Amino acid sequence: MVIPFAGGTSVAGHLDCPLGERPVLSLKLERMNRLLHLDKTSRLATFGAGTPGPQLEAQLQAEGYTLGHFPQSFEYSTVGGWVVTRSSGQQSLRYGRIEQLFAGGRMETPVGRLDLHTLPASAAGPDLRELVMGSEGRFGVLTEAVMRVSPLPGHERFHALFFPNWDAAEAAVRGMVQDRLPLSMLRLSNAGETETNLTLAGHANLIAWLERYLGWRGCGEGKCMLMLGVTGTAGDAARALRQARRLAGRHGGVHIGTVMGDKWRANRFKGPYLRNALWERGYSADTIETAVDWPRVKPLMEAMEQAARDAFAATGERVHAFTHLSHLYGQGCSIYSTFVWPTADGGFEPNMERWRRYKGAVSQAIVRHGGTISHQHGVGRDHAPFLLAEKGPLGMATLAGLCRHFDPKGIMNPGKLLQDGSRWGHASLEANAADARG
Structure with missing residues (x-):
């Protein structure tokens, strides 16, 4: 069995090694890390699929360009990983998700090479790029990725605004995206995340002053913070x-300037490191994300947080849950929830079981409210039990048929996307998935 390994930042079990008698090869792509070609006329850049975010941007920016794809895992994740897990960067409102950035490439499969030629558009049948995006190593190994790049912007700033409550904030951001305002980012925190961010900001005296000012402007208890990005020429940004x-x-909405935006930008990639720091202090942390149409956003957000609270409360435990919307569309948006809880005594097993219980409960809530099981983290092994509810039996059979076509011997990253190969440690998630499907 072959498991492609690039940045190693997956949080959905993409790199789990199945237990069994078959030997397993971890195929590292870290030496495929160069800008191979830059077509400035078409603004297409070809990279080795193992190129990590910082190296990709450094090589592009030396030529006056940027890809503009900045997931929170940017410092370690790679362009190939972004493509095969359908990644989304923090400024997707300007640059697009990976679907808009991936123009073509090359994938080596067990039955031959698949070349995806670059075209601005085509009506020649289904787009084969869609087979590569989200394939998670099941069909083969992406070795080269041709990406659509943009000139470096002349101006970029991030501004903070506060709203009196969630309903007002959601209506505002929905209007901004449906009116197609040329913004690069909208990141809306609910009341729980807003309070958490202000508490962790430090500078107690300044935050107290801000709280008084916002209260005077009508943004008191229950207020929600929006981080808004403007990118482009100075005139366009203004x-x-x-x-x-x-x-x-x-x-x-109350605009308070760029001080908090500057702070966010300086710390935008530090979230993953906080998990280790919390663990050392006796806490566990996890994130679950989805996407849904606008009428279901608030109900699903509340259901996800409540499902986690109920799962922990069943054993007399508590969890701190908070949420933001990080990627917005005219049709709907993503929902990104964070959960923090005290680590259990007894080592690995009790903590793993606690994670399975809460993960299953929140995933059930997502399925029952019609959300996707993943907007940006991919399926991997952890989300595979819930994929049937989204794709349906015929859709799952189609995916299985593609796996057999490209990989007839079943050697490529088994157990991801489809629940084939050896499965371990996920019985409770599968039971929850079956319950959610009814």
């Missing part, structure tokens, strides 16, 4: 900001 502030004002 116009976009004026439009956004005008719309926000109609919903009670």
Whole structure:
């Protein structure tokens, strides 16, 4: 069996090694890390699939370009990993998700090489790029990725705004994205995450002053913070900001400038490191994300947090849950929830069982509210039990048929996407998935 390994940042079990008698090869791609070709006329850049985010941006920016794809795992994740897990960067509102950035490439499969030629558009049948995006190593190994790049922007700033409550904040950001304001990022925190962020910000005196000011402006208890990005020429950015502030004002939004935005930008990739620091202090942390149409956003967000609280409360435990919307579309948005709870005594097994119980409960809530089981983290092994509810029997049979076509001997990353190969440690998740499907 072959498990492709690049940045190693997966949080969904993409790299789990199945137990069994078959030998397993971990295929490292770290030496495929160069800009192979830059077509400035078409703005296409070809990279080795193992190129990590910082090296990719450094090589592009030396030529005056950027990909603009900045997931939280940016410092270690790779362009190939972004493609095969359908990644989304923090500024997807300007640059697009990986679907908009991936123009073509090359994948080596057990039955031959699949070349995806670059075309601006095509009506020649189904787009074969879709077979590679989200394939998670099941069909083969992506070795080269041709990406659509952009010139470096002349101006970029991140602004903080506060709203009196969730309903006002959601209406404002929905209006901004449906009106197609030329913003690069909208990141809306619910009341729980807003309070958490302000508590962790430090500078107690300044935060106390901010709280008083916001209360005077109508943003007291239950307020929600929006981080808004403007990117482009200075003139375009200024116009976009004026439009956004005008719309926000109609919903009670209060603009407080770029100080908190500068702080966010400086720390934008530090979240994953916080998990280890929390563990050393006796706490566990995890994230679960999804996407859904606008009418279901608030109900699903609340259901996800409540499902986690109920799962922990069943054994007399507590969890701190909070959420933000990180990627917005005219149709709906992603929902990204974080959960923090005290680590259990007794080592690995009790903590793993606690994780399975809460993970299954939140995933059930997602399925029952019609959300995708993953907006940006991919399926891997952890989400595979819930994929049937989203794809349906015919869709799952189609995926299985593609696996057999590209990989007739079943050697490529088994157990991911489909629940084939050896399965271990996920019986409770599978039971929860069956219950959620009814």
